[in-house]
Amino acid sequence: MTEFQGPVDATRIPRYGGPPTFARLPRIDEVARADVAVIGVPFDSGVSYRPGARFGPGHIRASSKLLRPYNPVQDVEPFALQQVADAGDIACNPFDILEAVKQIDEGVREVIGFGAKPLTIGGDHTIALPLLRVMHEAHGPIAVVHFDAHLDTWDTYFGAPITHGTPFRRASEEGLIDQTGSLHVGIRGSLYSREDLTDDQVLGFQVIGAHQFDDHGWRGAVERIKARVGDRPTYVSLDIDVLDPAFAPGTGTPEAGGLTSRELLQMLRAFAELNLVGADIVEVAPAYDHAEVTGIAAAHAAYELISAMAPRG
Numbered sequence: 395m396t397e398f399q400g401p402v403d404a405t406r407i408p409r410y411g412g413p414p415t416f417a418r419l420p421r422i423d424e425v426a427r428a429d430v431a432v433i434g435v436p437f438d439s440g441v442s443y444r445p446g447a448r449f450g451p452g453h454i455r456a457s458s459k460l461l462r463p464y465n466p467v468q469d470v471e472p473f474a475l476q477q478v479a480d481a482g483d484i485a486c487n488p489f490d491i492l493e494a495v496k497q498i499d500e501g502v503r504e505v506i507g508f509g510a511k512p513l514t515i516g517g518d519h520t521i522a523l524p525l526l527r528v529m530h531e532a533h534g535p536i537a538v539v540h541f542d543a544h545l546d547t548w549d550t551y552f553g554a555p556i557t558h559g560t561p562f563r564r565a566s567e568e569g570l571i572d573q574t575g576s577l578h579v580g581i582r583g584s585l586y587s588r589e590d591l592t593d594d595q596v597l598g599f600q601v602i603g604a605h606q607f608d609d610h611g612w613r614g615a616v617e618r619i620k621a622r623v624g625d626r627p628t629y630v631s632l633d634i635d636v637l638d639p640a641f642a643p644g645t646g647t648p649e650a651g652g653l654t655s656r657e658l659l660q661m662l663r664a665f666a667e668l669n670l671v672g673a674d675i676v677e678v679a680p681a682y683d684h685a686e687v688t689g690i691a692a693a694h695a696a697y698e699l700i701s702a703m704a705p706r707g
């Protein structure tokens with residue numbers, strides 16, 4: 395059996411020391427190949443409200459030091475069944491969104507070329523557009539499971555077409571997403587108008603609203619997600635503001651009435667049955683976080699996604 399290089403042993407090197415990589419895993423240049431690459435994208439020039447998600451990658455990595463090798467609910471050792479490595483941060487231009495999008499595209503393309511599934515930690519939600527472009531090139535139109543309080547299918551802000559509120563409209567217009575296999579989960583809060591919802595439907599998304607969790611719970615949501623995406627190549631885009639501000643205060647556009655971290659983690663565990671080809675976790679803004687509450691939620695979500703990606707016997 396292949397031996398994969400896992401995290402630094404916490405019984406020898408204390409968790410608060412050691413490498414600053416995600417889950418204290420090896421850097422990508424320390425391994426011959428990677429099946430999953432954790433990629434940081436410190437970019438937040440697309441935000442409409444509170445800035446600060448550019449510090450998300452470092453914060454999520456710092457909040458991931460307590461992750462252990464065995465995942466009991468999924469019953470897998472995610473770092474022993476596949477090579478997971480930290481690919482570091484993509485350098486992107488904070489003063490030029492178009493150039494940043496190009497840099498993200500190129501940076502992620504390199505990792506995919508290396509044969510790895512990307513698990514990208516942002517950064518604001520703008521970064522989903524170049525990520526979906528790369529995923530589309532590798533897999534064709536992709537089923538997107540988008541966790542968010544927000545639709546992110548708005549058209550423009552101040553005339554700007556590429557922002558954190560618009561990635562899924564652009565992706566749909568460019569034919570990147572499978573319009574019969576995509577949905578938003580956890581949507582809530584005020585909108586600009588009723589048309590936001592009708593536009594969104596035309597762009598190819600179904601909506602599971604946060605309020606629907608009261609009646610059907612996370613299990614009902616998982617059933618709907620599975621029925622919608624089936625065995626299509628599936629990409630998970632996780633905006634941490636899908637969680638209630640009580641569970642994720644450290645974010646830029648918080649909305650009351652969101653999911654609990656437990657509900658989110660349960661849904662992600664069920665994704666072991668999906669054909670996951672990549673994921674992102676975005677909108678973690680540490681300046682508004684306390685005691686790593688948001689960072690830990692994001693790190694644990696990443697751990698469940700990596701576990702769900704692990705090959706099963």
Ligand SMILES: N=C(N)NCCCC(=O)O
Pocket residue numbers: 442443519544546558559633635647677
């Ligand atoms: N992608 C996130 N987190 N937020 C989008 C909010 C867009 C707005 O200000 O209406």
Ligand SMILES: [Zn+2]
Pocket residue numbers: 542543544633635636647677
């Ligand atoms: Zn959001």
Ligand SMILES: [Zn+2]
Pocket residue numbers: 519542544546558633677
């Ligand atoms: Zn978003």
